Amino acid sequence: xxxxxxxxxxxxxxxxxxxxxxxxxxxxxxxxxxxxxxxxxxxxxxxxxxxxxxxxxxxxxxxxxxxxxxxxxxxxxxxxxxxxxxxxxxxxxxxxxxxxxxxxxxxxxxxxxxxxxxxxxxxxxxxxxxxxxxxxxxxxxxxxxxxxxxxxxxxxxxxxxxxxxxxxxxxxxxxxxxxxxxxxxxxxxxxxxxxxxxxxxxxxxxxxxxxxxxx
Amino acid sequence: xxxxxxxxxxxxxxxxxxxxxxxxxxxxxxxxxxxxxxxxxxxxxxxxxxxxxxxxxxxxxxxxxxxxxxxxxxxxxxxxxxxxxxxxxxxxxxxxxxxxxxxxxxxxxxxxxxxxxxxxxxxxxxxxxxxxxxxxxxxxxxxxxxxxxxxxxxxxxxxxxxxxxxxxxxxxxxxxxxxxxxxxxxxxxxxxxxxxxxxxxxxxxxxxxxxxxxxxxxxxxxxxxxxxxxxxxxxxxxxxxxxxxxxxxxxxxxxxxxxxxxxxxxxxxxxxxxxxxxxxxxxxxxxxxxxxxxxxxxxxxxxxxxxxxxxxxxxxxxxxxxxxxxxxxxxxxxxxxxxxxxxxxxxxxxxxxxxxx
Numbered sequence: 001x002x003x004x005x006x007x008x009x010x011x012x013x014x015x016x017x018x019x020x021x022x023x024x025x026x027x028x029x030x031x032x033x034x035x036x037x038x039x040x041x042x043x044x045x046x047x048x049x050x051x052x053x054x055x056x057x058x059x060x061x062x063x064x065x066x067x068x069x070x071x072x073x074x075x076x077x078x079x080x081x082x083x084x085x086x087x088x089x090x091x092x093x094x095x096x097x098x099x100x101x102x103x104x105x106x107x108x109x110x111x112x113x114x115x116x117x118x119x120x121x122x123x124x125x126x127x128x129x130x131x132x133x134x135x136x137x138x139x140x141x142x143x144x145x146x147x148x149x150x151x152x153x154x155x156x157x158x159x160x161x162x163x164x165x166x167x168x169x170x171x172x173x174x175x176x177x178x179x180x181x182x183x184x185x186x187x188x189x190x191x192x193x194x195x196x197x198x199x200x201x202x203x204x205x206x207x208x209x210x211x212x213x214x215x
Numbered sequence: 216x217x218x219x220x221x222x223x224x225x226x227x228x229x230x231x232x233x234x235x236x237x238x239x240x241x242x243x244x245x246x247x248x249x250x251x252x253x254x255x256x257x258x259x260x261x262x263x264x265x266x267x268x269x270x271x272x273x274x275x276x277x278x279x280x281x282x283x284x285x286x287x288x289x290x291x292x293x294x295x296x297x298x299x300x301x302x303x304x305x306x307x308x309x310x311x312x313x314x315x316x317x318x319x320x321x322x323x324x325x326x327x328x329x330x331x332x333x334x335x336x337x338x339x340x341x342x343x344x345x346x347x348x349x350x351x352x353x354x355x356x357x358x359x360x361x362x363x364x365x366x367x368x369x370x371x372x373x374x375x376x377x378x379x380x381x382x383x384x385x386x387x388x389x390x391x392x393x394x395x396x397x398x399x400x401x402x403x404x405x406x407x408x409x410x411x412x413x414x415x416x417x418x419x420x421x422x423x424x425x426x427x428x429x430x431x432x433x434x435x436x437x438x439x440x441x442x443x444x445x446x447x448x449x450x451x452x453x454x455x456x457x458x459x460x461x462x463x464x465x466x467x468x469x470x471x472x473x474x475x476x477x478x479x480x481x482x483x484x485x486x487x488x489x490x491x492x493x494x495x496x497x498x499x500x501x502x503x504x505x506x507x508x509x510x511x512x513x514x515x516x517x518x519x520x521x522x523x524x525x526x527x528x529x530x531x532x533x534x535x536x537x538x539x540x541x542x543x544x545x546x547x548x549x550x551x552x553x554x555x556x557x558x559x560x561x562x563x564x565x566x567x568x569x570x571x572x
Contacts, residue, residue: 020391027220028394034220037393061481062558063390074445 001057003174004065007164008082009074009095010039010048013022013159016071019051020176021165021183026055029179035063050078055174071140072164072173076149086141093167093210095147107180143213145172150205156195159202171213218393222328226358226394227317228257229366231289233399237263238281238288240274240297245329246385247319268398271296274304277318283313284414287369287411291317293385294335295326298512304378305344308443311415312375314374315365316350316451317381319388322553330553331385334472336530340502342552347440347445350380351454351501354472356480358392362498366397366520371454373408375446376415384503384525386474386555448493450503457505458497461493463488465494466516469571470535470545471523472498475556478537482561491569501531507539519544519568523561 005022009015016038023036031104038051052064067087068173073079073094086092147163169177189196221229228250231239239258239483241251250536251267258265268274274290292300297318307314318339322332339352351371361383368379374551394397402409409416431440459484462468467486471479476497486493496508509520520543522532529548548564550556 016456023391024220027218036395037386038218038389061477061484063392063477064386064555065561 002060003055003070004068005053005055005070005072005168006050006082006085007053007072007074008047008048008069009080010077011047011049012045013049013074014047015074015156016040016051018161018165018187019053021169021180021187022053022055025175025180025186026053027184028183030055033060034059035060035133037063039064048078048081051053051084064139064195070168070170074160086140089172090140092140092142093164094144094146095144095164096139096144117187143167143210145206145209147206151202152211154198154202154205156198157212159198162202163206165210166167166203166208168206170210172210177207216395218395220393221358221391222249222391222480223358223387225253226396227348227365227383227388228253229396231315231360231369232257232261232263232399234366234369234394235400235405236289236369237261237289237405238266238278238286239263240266240268240277240281241290241292242268242274242357242470244272244293244296246321246388247293247317248336249293249316249388252320271299272303275300275307278314279303279307279312280550282307282314283310283417285412285418287313287373287405287408288500289315289317289369291319292442293319293321294323294332295321297335298338298497301344303344304350305320305348307378308344308348308350309346309436310377311453312342312378313369313376314378315372315381316367317365317383318436320382320384322551328553329388331389331474331525331555332551332553333334333384333475334527334530334551335382335500335526336524336526337455337533339380340504340534343380348443349502350378351375351450351452352380352382352500354498354501355383355387356473356476356497356499357389358390359394361387362394362396373412377446379553381503382473384474410512427509447561449502452465455503456499457508458495458499458506460495460497460505461492461510461531462496462512464495464516465512466492466518467565468494468496468512468517468520469523469561469565470496470498470520472531474517475523475525478556478558478561481558482565485558486565486569489561489567493565493569501534504534504538506538509540509542512543514542517543519546521546521548521565521568523548523556523564525550525554525556 004045007018026034031193033056035054040049090096147160151159239254255265278288278290308418319336322328323334354362355364372379483495523533524531529547532547
């Protein structure tokens with residue numbers, strides 16, 4: 001079994017960190033093969049940023065596959081850039097920040113009709129809304145995660161990436177949720193132990209959102 | 216053994232330290248900046264010296280100096296930076312000094328962009344500088360191999376008193392994979408290694424006559440060139456290194472080196488699942504080129520050879536054509552300019568060639 005993931009957004013959103021966290025967790029807590037390949041332009045903050053993670057039972061031939069099982073899109077631009085790279089039957093996790101809701105709707109017909117509930121339900125501080133939209137012609141499923149707002153409500157917009165990570169792990173059977181959390185503590189907590197609590201919260205809210213989206 | 220999840224650049228840098236490298240000079244260039252970054256931190260901790268030089272020319276010259284002093288030395292750069300080192304690499308070969316040079320290839324020609332490529336093959340295997348010298352050129356395909364080959368490169372450099380070239384690419388440098396590192400050489404071993412070079416190295420400012428001639432040019436160059444040429448010829452018997460996968464019954468051969476061989480290996484696996492008899496020849500060293508791997512093929516069965524590389528125009532394919540010697544058609548599957556090969560493109564090219572007879 002081989003599973004592949006693209007994480008995409010802009011520099012500064014912690015895109016590469018998510019890829020590294022997933023890869024590290026897979027390496028440290030499973031006996032699977034894993035590769036991580038980052039791709040970024042010359043800009044650090046604000047430039048496009050994406051990475052590829054492949055987790056497999058066998059040695060990995062292509063660390064940068066054309067089609068992946070999961071796409072974590074941190075913004076609409078990333079979604080539009082990579083929606084053509086999702087396998088039929090694959091899943092997209094889209095950070096649907098409020099200010100982006102409209103552009104998302106206009107850019108992707110499949111998102112029309114998902115209702116405004118997802119965004120408004122999330123107004124509660126400790127809740128991260130997620131709504132999945134039936135796949136249309138593109139042949140994949142979209143799970144809309146209110147990650148930006150959830151992270152903002154928690155006190156740091158930076159935690160957006162952990163909400164997204166949680167959603168992926170909660171939704172999929174890639175790895176046990178606890179394994180990824182331990183890696184987050186180990187890698188992120190090493191530099192900033194004071195952030196552990198918030199990181200765990202962001203990850204957990206994403207996890208719940210992801211789990212709720214499994215139908 | 217613990218598998219450590221590292222970047223390709225870090226795998227090379229750490230393996231160099233473990234191999235006893237105690238001098239590094241380099242000048243920043245993407246996509247290999249993590250090599251100097253890592254060594255800037257690590258080398259001082261183990262009693263080594265790291266220098267961020269003012270240029271590539273200065274870097275390779277400093278490596279020359281350190282190697283002449285008997286210290287295991289390395290530099291690293293990417294394509295356009297390696298071009299600037301050409302004169303110094305030639306000087307190392309001319310003076311018979313052991314050193315390791317890493318090239319994390321990026322797109323070319325010119326400055327081009329920072330994305331991965333394999334466009335420096337001819338430069339690496341045939342013309343690293345003026346003067347018709349040769350180097351062993353190691354081309355790792357995985358990060359484990361990158362670490363193992365870096366470690367071995369220092370032994371090969373010492374053994375042949377010649378620079379050794381690691382031909383990598385920006386993809387291998389940037390990607391991460393779990394690896395097991397070779398054991399570090401002890402401080403005692405490193406001291407003994409240095410002492411073993413007393414026959415030629417310049418210790419304590421003692422400019423031995425023989426060495427001084429090597430570095431200052433010489434009038435009687437030809438005997439030295441003949442001896443070097445004989446060494447390069449001997450390599451064709453002792454240093455050829457390649458990997459064959461499912462070639463025994465293969466009707467189509469895919470051949471590739473480095474990162475492309477990874478993709479090619481995945482293609483072979485997929486095509487076998489489709490029932491096509493496809494095998495892989497992967498040169499592990501690209502100099503000396505493994506011509507014997509192509510001589511061993513049964514050309515009554517092989518319909519064609521597909522040469523895969525991230526270079527347009529093709530470089531590696533020229534050696535493949537030479538080795539295949541018109542016994543089978545050689546086609547190419549290529550990408551360049553920073554574009555990564557796509558598995559589908561290899562599969563399509565292979566299927567077409569497979570059905571072409």
